[in-house]
Amino acid sequence: MREVNVSIIEEKVKEACMNIAVEYSPEILRALQRGAAEETTDKARAALNMLLENARIAREERIAICQDTGMNIVWITAGQDVHFTGGSLREAVTRGLEAGFREGYLRASVVDDPLFDRKNTGTNTPAVIYCDIVPGEDVVVEIMAKGFGSENKSQTKMLAPAEGREGIKKFVLETIREAGPNACPPMIVGVGIGGSFDYSTYLAKRALLRPINESNPNERYKQLEDELTEAANELNIGPMGLHGKTTALKVMVEYYPTHIASLPCAVNICCHASRHAKVVI
Amino acid sequence: MKYNITLPMNLETREKLRAGDEVYLTGVIYTARDAAHKRLHEMRERGEEYPFEMKDAVIYYVGPTQPRPGHAVGSAGPTTSGRMDAYTPELLDDGLRGMIGKGRRSPEVIDAVIRNKAIYFVVVGGAGALLSNRIKKAEPVAFEDLLSEAVVKLTVEDFPCFVGIDTLGNDIYD
Numbered sequence A: 001m002r003e004v005n006v007s008i009i010e011e012k013v014k015e016a017c018m019n020i021a022v023e024y025s026p027e028i029l030r031a032l033q034r035g036a037a038e039e040t041t042d043k044a045r046a047a048l049n050m051l052l053e054n055a056r057i058a059r060e061e062r063i064a065i066c067q068d069t070g071m072n073i074v075w076i077t078a079g080q081d082v083h084f085t086g087g088s089l090r091e092a093v094t095r096g097l098e099a100g101f102r103e104g105y106l107r108a109s110v111v112d113d114p115l116f117d118r119k120n121t122g123t124n125t126p127a128v129i130y131c132d133i134v135p136g137e138d139v140v141v142e143i144m145a146k147g148f149g150s151e152n153k154s155q156t157k158m159l160a161p162a163e164g165r166e167g168i169k170k171f172v173l174e175t176i177r178e179a180g181p182n183a184c185p186p187m188i189v190g191v192g193i194g195g196s197f198d199y200s201t202y203l204a205k206r207a208l209l210r211p212i213n214e215s216n217p218n219e220r221y222k223q224l225e226d227e228l229t230e231a232a233n234e235l236n237i238g239p240m241g242l243h244g245k246t247t248a249l250k251v252m253v254e255y256y257p258t259h260i261a262s263l264p265c266a267v268n269i270c271c272h273a274s275r276h277a278k279v280v281i
Numbered sequence B: 001m002k003y004n005i006t007l008p009m010n011l012e013t014r015e016k017l018r019a020g021d022e023v024y025l026t027g028v029i030y031t032a033r034d035a036a037h038k039r040l041h042e043m044r045e046r047g048e049e050y051p052f053e054m055k056d057a058v059i060y061y062v063g064p065t066q067p068r069p070g071h072a073v074g075s076a077g078p079t080t081s082g083r084m085d086a087y088t089p090e091l092l093d094d095g096l097r098g099m100i101g102k103g104r105r106s107p108e109v110i111d112a113v114i115r116n117k118a119i120y121f122v123v124v125g126g127a128g129a130l131l132s133n134r135i136k137k138a139e140p141v142a143f144e145d146l147l148s149e150a151v152v153k154l155t156v157e158d159f160p161c162f163v164g165i166d167t168l169g170n171d172i173y174d
Helices: A006-022 A026-038 A042-061 A089-103 A161-183 A197-207 A219-233 B011-016 B034-045 B081-093 B107-116 B128-132 B144-149
Strands: A002-005 A071-079 A082-085 A128-134 A139-146 A155-159 A187-195 A248-258 A263-270 A275-280 B002-006 B022-031 B058-060 B098-101 B119-122 B135-142 B151-165
Touching: A002 A006, A006 A089, A006 A139, A006 A275, A026 A042, A026 A248, A042 B128, A071 A082, A071 A089, A089 A128, A155 A161, A155 A197, A161 A187, A161 A219, A161 A263, A187 A197, A187 A219, A197 A248, A197 A263, A219 A248, B022 B098, B034 B081, B034 B144, B081 B098, B081 B107, B098 B151, B107 B119, B107 B151
Parallel strands: A002 A082, A071 A128, A187 A248, B002 B022, B022 B058, B058 B098, B098 B119
Antiparallel strands: A071 A139, A139 A275, A155 A263, A187 A263, B022 B151, B119 B151, B135 B151
8 A cells, every 4th residue: 555645635636727827838849830831821821830930938937828827627646555644635625726826827718516605616616526545555647637719619419329439420521610719729639438417528628638649449430530630721711710721630539338228429629728637646 | 902091091991991901001090808898998987088198099909918128018919809898899889980890790790880880800819929020009098907908009000900890890700
């Protein structure tokens, strides 16, 4: 049995929270550079060059890439041979996020009651926290800072099995088309296929955690990802909706077994600022 | 076309702009997003004065991050304008002449833009750090309890936009 003091997790969460707000991951930066080189119209190129210049300023001056520094989604995967000490694990994660928000000069973007009061909590918490128990004695914490301009354009649908591959493609592309300029393209798109109503959305969000230069290891799903990415870039939405070839940097698909009666599909849209980090303790 | 514009814009300036033009704005703009729009609407319903002069005003749909010491504001890119659509026509009818945001607007907003000869500007979403550097001054105006959604008077210099919808209703996204 391994003992892990939750204060270590608090500290790591704080650091990750501050870093992802100001630095793009290298593969997204490369994809934006590639887009800027490939675009042929002045407006599309100007928009991507502005994002690249923005990335430089954000990194150097430690100012958030985007003012929507997101609501935090956190996945804690704990080995079953770990014993947590020093207090509540969830509270430690929340304290880490709150410290990251304060010390990183991020934005308070969370309201307490979604329908009636909508009062800003002032701390950017609570986060959405998932926990899972696995064999072993590692602790893995994954943190996402999700912007909601793009989250608002996400959709889910329970397809009939007969709609199959074509039905999935149609739904994903229609969702991307409807998201259009509002979702801050170039987008990164997470697709969850299978499971249940709720689990398909969970898979779609998990898909966004994958680095965009990696494909699904299953060849058929990889091919589906490639086809969807290509088709999305033919929609002529372009950077910021100003038309062009760079609409989706990558469409990523995750899948899971499902019921004989259904083909659930969820599409979680993310803007180019897909901010996430993984910490292994 | 490319223009440097000093705010407020007169009618002649607004009428020469066309959707797709590249524009650099200098002058005063006011921040207001979801919750602030709701409050402006409620004040109007109660017959109260707006907390800032709406005549010829320009509103920027933004909720910035906290500023680091020595900066006027933090990261300050546009939020999705469409969420403000329900409240926008009445503000235009009350004198608002410019809006800055991102994304499409409703047919009702486009009609009100034409009717009032106003301009909807769009900026690059997710370029908040770069845009922050073009904001030279920030002064609180109203609704400070809304934190990042409060109304703030910003003084901007060479703030880079595109004309999204012009006075004839042409739309950059079409």
